[in-house]
Amino acid sequence: MGVIIEIFQQIIFGTVMGCIYALVALCMVLIYKGTGILNFAQGEMVVFSTFIGYTLRVVFQLPYWLVFILSFALSWLIGMLIEVLAFRRVIGKPHLNSLMVCIAAGMILRNATGQIWTFDDLRMPPPFSDQVFQLPLGLVISPLFIGIISISFAIMIIFYFFLNRTRFGLSIRATSQNPTAAKLMGVSVSSVFSICWAISASIGAIAGILIAPLLVLNVGMFIVILKAIVAAVLGGIESLPGAVLGGILLGVLENLIGTYLPSWIRQIFVWVVLLGVIIALPQGLWGARKQKRV
C-alpha cells in the first residue's frame, strides 16, 4: 500500500513539471504548425522572459498577478520582434536555414540574458506558498503545485478555445494548412506568423515564471525547458493535444525514474526517449492516423 501511495505522490510531483513541458511543447507545436519552423530557441526565449518576471517581482516588487500580466505582454512584443528580425526570413526555406537561425538566436538570447542580468544563479520567489500540507492517505501537496497545475490547465483551455472558437484562431489553423489559400481569403499571412511567435513567447513566459521557483533561475535553465521538444515530438509534433499529453507523460515518467533509479539515468532519460521516438515512432504517439492527401 505504501509503495502505491508513494508512486501516486511522485505522479503528482511529475505532473507539475509535466504541465510546464506541456505548455512549452504547445508553443513549439504552434510555431511549427503555423510557420514550419521547429523553434530550438524556445528554451532561451522562456529564460529571457523569466528574468523579466524576476525583475518585475524582485526589483520592482510588483504583486505576482501583475508580474504575470506584464511578463505576458512584454514577451508578446519580444516574440514579435524575434519573428520580424530573424525568423520571417527563413519561412519556406530548407530546415537547415531555420535551424541555423535558431542556434544563432539562442546564443544571442543566452548571452543577452547573462549580460543584462547575471550569469549567476538566482532564486525566484514562488507565486504561491511552497509549504506542503497533508492530504488523506499521507499524500502531500503545496499551494505552489496546485497553482502551477491549475494555471497551466487554464492556459491550455483558453488556448484551445482561442484556436477553435475564434475567428483569429480559425485563420491560424487555415494558414497552417494552406498559406496560399489563406492569402486568397484575405488573411495577412505574415501577421498570423508573428502572432504565432507572440503567443508562444507569452505562454512560454508564464511557464518559465511558474517553474523557476522549483528550479534554479539562471541562463542554463533553457536546457530544462528545451526538454519540452521531446514532449512535442512524442505528441507527433503537429498535434496540440498530443503536445499536452506528451508533456505530462514525460514529466511523470521523468520523475518516477528519478525517484527509483540512479540519477544519471534521469539525466539522460528524456533524450533517450527522443531517440527512441524518432527511431521507433516517428509519427509520435498520437500522430499515426495522419496521412498526406493530394
Place this chain on the structure above:
Amino acid sequence: MLKVLDIETYYGNIYALKGISLEVDRGNIVAVLGANGAGKSTLLRTISGLIFPAKGRIEFEDQRIEGKSPHKIVKAGISHVPEGRELFSELTVLENLIMGAYIRKGKGEITKDLDVIYKYFPILGERKDQSASNLSGGEQQMLAIGRALMSRPKLLLLDEPSLGLAPLIVEGICRIIRMINMEGTTILLIEQNAKLALAIANHGYVFETGRVTVSGKSKELLQNEHVKKAYLGK
C-alpha cells in the same frame, strides 16, 4: 471592370506571360482558353496578387491593383478559385466557408450568405460539419466556388472548374456558374475544355505560350478556323 494591360510575369526565370492584355466588362463571363502551360493560371495568380508582374498594369474599377498583396485585392472585390481548389482540407466545410468571408464583418449577413451557398450547393449544407478532405472531387469544387463567393466578390476568377470531374457534375457546375453570373457577379473563367467554356462565356481569349493569339465574342470564336482546329477538334 477589369483591364489587364501588357502584363509580363516570370516564374523564376521562366517567361510565363509575354505581354498579355485583356478586358472583362461588368456582368460578363469571359473565358480564357489554351493548352496546359499557356500561362492561363499564371494570369489569374497575377491578378489576385499571388505573384507580381514584372511589367504592365492591371486596373480594377479604375484602380491600379498590380503588385498589391492578395488581401488588398480580395477587399477590392476580386475572389480567386485557384487551380487545384486549395481547400483547407482539415477544416470542416462550414469553417472553409467562414474563412471565405474572412474580410467581412457582421455575423448576421455572413449567416445569410451561408444559406445562399447552401441553396446553390445543397450537398455542402448536408456535409457542413465534415472535413473538406472527405468530399468528392465535384463537392470540393463546389466548396471552392462557395468559399470564394463568401467574400461577396464583384469579380470571380475561376481556374479550371471542370478539371477531373465527371460530365454530369461539370454540367451542374456550369449551371451554377451561369446562375452566379445572373445574380450580378462578373466571371473570368479559365478552361481547357474550350467547347464548354465558349458555351457559357460571352467573350473569349485564346492563349498560346504566354500570348493572346485570338480573341472575340464566343460566337465568333466558335466559327474561327484556328480555334475550331486546335481547340474544338473539328
